[in-house]
Amino acid sequence: MNLFDVYSLWNIEPVRAKGCKVWDKDGTEYLDFYGGHAVISIGHSHPVYVKAIQDQVEKIGFYSNSVLNSLQTKLAEKLGEQSGYPDYSLFLCNSGAEANENALKLASFHTGKKRIVAFRESFHGRTSGAVAITDNPSINSPFNTGHEVVFVPLNDIDAVTKELEKGDIAAVIIEGIQGVSGIFVPENEFLQQLEIVCKKHDVVLILDEIQSGYGRTGKFFSHQYAGIKPDIISMAKGMGNGFPIGGILISPKFEAKKGMLGTTFGGNHLACSAAIAVLDVMKDESLIKNAAKMGDYLKNELSKCHATKEIRGLGLMLGVDLKPEFADLRNKLLFESHIFTGGAKNNVMRLLPPLSISKEEVDIFIEELKKKVEIRK
C-alpha cells in the first residue's frame, strides 16, 4: 500500500531528538528552529515528559470518557492556574482543528445562530467548520463551503462592527497571531475594541491560540498582551509537546449540557500525563520567560540582517520577511547549515524553536545566517 501523497517532503528522516536538536538516520545533527511546526514547547524528549508517559502507559494508557479520570481534573487545575484562567472550564480533544470545531459548535449552541466572522488570510485547520473559516479556497471542498462565513480585514473594527450589527453572528474567531499567512500580530487596540463590540452584540469571541499559545509569545496566550478575556480559547500544538492533545478553555457564562460535546480519545490518560508534564516543566524551567528573553534577543540580532524586509511577531513566534533575492535561504540553512526553519507565504521564514532554546543555540543560528547573508556589526 502507498501513502496518500498529500505532503511535500524534505528528503530527511529524523530518528532521534533531544532539547533543540534532531538527528537523522545517518547521524547528521540538526538545530530545530521549526519545533516540528510550533509543536515542541519544552524541548524534544525532555526526561520529565518521557518518564511521565512511560510511567502512565505502564499503569493505564486509555479507558473512556464514561468513567472518572482524575488526570483530566489535575490538568485543568494546573492549566487554569498557569494560564490565568482559573474560573474557565476545560474541554479536551485531540488536535487544533478539533478544538476550533468544538469552539464554533459551542458558540452556535449558546447563541442559537450560525454565521461566523473570520479574518482574511486566516488559518484554523482542515476539518469541515475549521476549513470553512480558513481564508484559502484551494483547501475548501464543495462539501466545506456550506457554512455561513464572512471574511473581513484584520485590524478593521468597522468591518467587524458592520457584520455584528446585522444580528445573525454566532462568533468572531481570530488567531492570537496569524501564523500560516506569515506572522501578522493583531493590534492590541483592535483586540480591545473587538472584545467590546462582541460583548455589546452578544457574539462569542473565540481566540485561536493553537500556534500562538502555550507560552510561545512570552505570555501564556498572546491575547494577554492586549489585556482582553475572550469567551473561548482554542489550544493544541505546544500543549502536548508532540503528544496529540487539544482543548478549549470556556468562560463560566457557558452552560454545559450532557452530550453537547464529546470525543472517544480526547483527554485520555496518556495525553493528560504528557500535558501535565509539559505544564510542570514550563513552570519549573521558567520557559515562558525564556521565550520572551530569547525572542527579544533573536529579533534584535535579526534586525541587523540585510536580507530582511521586516521582522514580525512576539517571543519565539517570529516571521522574517525576506527580500526576493534570498528566497533560497531556508533551503541553504537546512541543507548546508543543518537548521530547520518554517516557511510561510511570500518568502516569509517562520522561526518557531522550542521554548527552551538557549542563547548559545540562538548564536549558532545567527552565525550560520551570517555565513549565508551579510549582517551588519
Ligand SMILES: Cc1ncc(COP(=O)(O)O)c(C=O)c1O
Ligand atoms: C492557528 C491554527 N489553528 C488551527 C490549526 C490546526 O491545527 P491541527 O493541525 O492540529 O488540526 C493550526 C495548525 O497549524 C493553526 O496554526
